Amino acid sequence: MVVLNLQNNNFCGILPGIYMEQSRLKAIDVSYNQLKGQVPRSLSDCTMLEILLLGNNRFSDTFPSWLGKLPRLRVLSLQSNGFHGAIGKPESSLNFRKLQIIDVSFNNFTGKLPYEDFQSWTSMKVANLTFDRDNVYMVAVISTPLRYFNYFKIDVSYTLEMTNKGIKTLYEKIQDHLIAIDLSSNKFDGEISEVIGNLKGLHLLNISNNIRIGPIPSSLGNLTELESLDLSQNGLSGEILQQLLQLTFLTFFNASNNHLTGPIPQGKQFSTFENDSYLGNTGLCGVPLTKKCKISETLTQPPLNSEQGEGSNFPNKFDWVVIMMGYGSGLINEIVIGNELTRRNWSGFSRIWKKAVKVKVERGK
Template identity: 35%
Template sequence: MSELVYVDISKNALTGFDGPKDAIQTSPLEMLDISSNTFQDPFPLLPNSTRFFSASDNRFSGEIPTTICGLVSLDTLLLSNNRFIGSIPRCFKSFNTKLSLLHLRNNNLSGKFPEESISVGLISLDVSGNQLSGELPRSLINCTRLEFLNVEDNMFNDTFPSWLSLLPDLQTLLLSNNRFIGSIPRCFKSFNTKLSLLHLRNNNLSGKFPEESISVGLISLDVSGNQLSGAYVTDNKQERFMGFSFSNYHKSVVLAIKGSEMELLGSGFRMYKTIDVSGNRLEGDIPQSIGLLKGLIVLNMSNNAFTGHIPTSLSNLTNLQSLDLSENRLSGNIPPELGKLSFLALMNFSNNMLEGPIPLGTQIQSQNSSSFAENPGLCGAPLEETCGGGEEVYEVIKEENDQVLSWIAVAIAYVPGVFCGLTIGHILTLYKPEWFMRIFHSFA
């Protein structure tokens, strides 16, 4: 089959290629997709003509073969969700400058991320879910076409790489679950207006939450320290090749959606717009500018040290479905305007220093009382504490009312008695004055 250039045998139960290791090496293949099977070693020798190779979701083990680096036409290499060990090959840069998509997600790769592994043509790089350590390679600064960078779930130990903000096309930066230190940089808004996803979850970040990091282009900001849950997101950029339409971006993004776990797949899946800065040591006021992000669906700022009042600008987030401000040091009232957010299905204000009545509204009143717990000054439904003093005030008022009723009863009984007594006394003084004097002296 000398004209066969495109083969897609993904999502089956195939275990390997029949024949020797080089069984397909002489074929004219340019695009080969064997993902989502049960392929095992040996790793196949690929044709020199290969441009696209996807072997994700299989059972390949051992080290990533360096023979891949000899594929001078290779543009896309997807080896995620296998059992590869060892370090990332150092040859990607020196042997292949055309490589634009390199995804090695969820393997057992370890060691430092070598500078020599960075191809200057990279557009999408995903090495998340491994055991990589050390610093991020500074050679990434040369990848001027880089749009997507995911190094989550590793052991990188570095100061926050603010220099990445100089990459002109960077749209997605995922650094969660590592050991990055320092504060959230202020440079993303001013240096890079294209950045839309910034995930820094579960690191050692500290300091205030900078107002300057909130840009109207930022649709997902995640620096949470909670248990992971979320969705796999794939955009719909397509590449036309030999009459076939093939999605060339396989971007995996972890999001916290309403506190539940979900896995969503699909090339046309809409990206959730979220901000999650939970589980850090952020302090100061919650930025009013968050209210500018009108499309926001999830906002989680729990388990930090935020102080001040809940900004009323949150009422502008008319699409908001989940709001978690628990375990901070917030004070003041819950803004009544939040009661108008009709899509707000899940909220949590517990473990703060809030006070005053809980706003009325169908969505707020339907919450469990635990969503408002450990705020000694809060009152009103769904809490049992009634606003204005609660049951104690009610008992005082009831007792006072009972006393008033008692005095009224006495008055009702006393007035006729006095009237009758005066009437009888008047009659006695007129007709029998001696009887009146005897009665008067007997009482005296």
């Protein structure tokens, strides 16, 4: 047996802990039952396991960090249970090294976000650049011996339910490249560390409805693959940083019900987000909100363009003085002088000035 699918039944009691060494199990799905107690430690013998779905039960346990030793585990869902306590430091830097999707939402986890674990989730640090990645899915290959042929192979797709872009979504097939973290609806506290910006392959990140404080880290701008970012219902403060404009794939953004202040970033993907992305932040201003920003809030250094970059021909303070001299005399030719100076043509200054004076004298006759 390769796939054990017992989801959506009325099984109750504890999950049996009979898993032999050299188990061939690749997927276990016991979600949507009434199982309780602890996660059986014998699951650590399932070294071929890739998918473990325990969501929507009544498990009461601490975070099963010992599952990090499973060398092939890619998807772990513990959502909507009674898991509790802090997620401690990993025993090894190789813990969960193949993990792509983790969902611990709607539990009672406390303490800081597991930043030490973020460092070991190496599969989340690299974006999948495969051209046809949208057509590749996580599957279990089942080989059945036949009478006249060696083997008959069947691909069994894995399924998963998780929140995506604010909506509970059932994935009848899990895209092979999908990388997602859902830590929402727990009691995680403290600031969001810049370390989270190392997970550059992330597509979905949800840390809503916790007890987060402090600013939005600028390193979130490094998550250029991100499609959904939910920071709502925390205690975040400070501004929504301009670095988030770098998230060009972002189609869902929710920062509502925090203590954010200042102007909302304008342009790119942020021009598509509606009011509900920012509600409950009385200090925010700018489009799409009706509250306008004060001049002091919107004054920023204008970005350099191709004509204003370093080493360009754009006039400096001295150049403008020369241009104004031309206006004062009323001579068009002297404006040309000012423009010539902005091009740093210092060597031709004397010749141009004499020519201008000559023209002026001739016109005066």
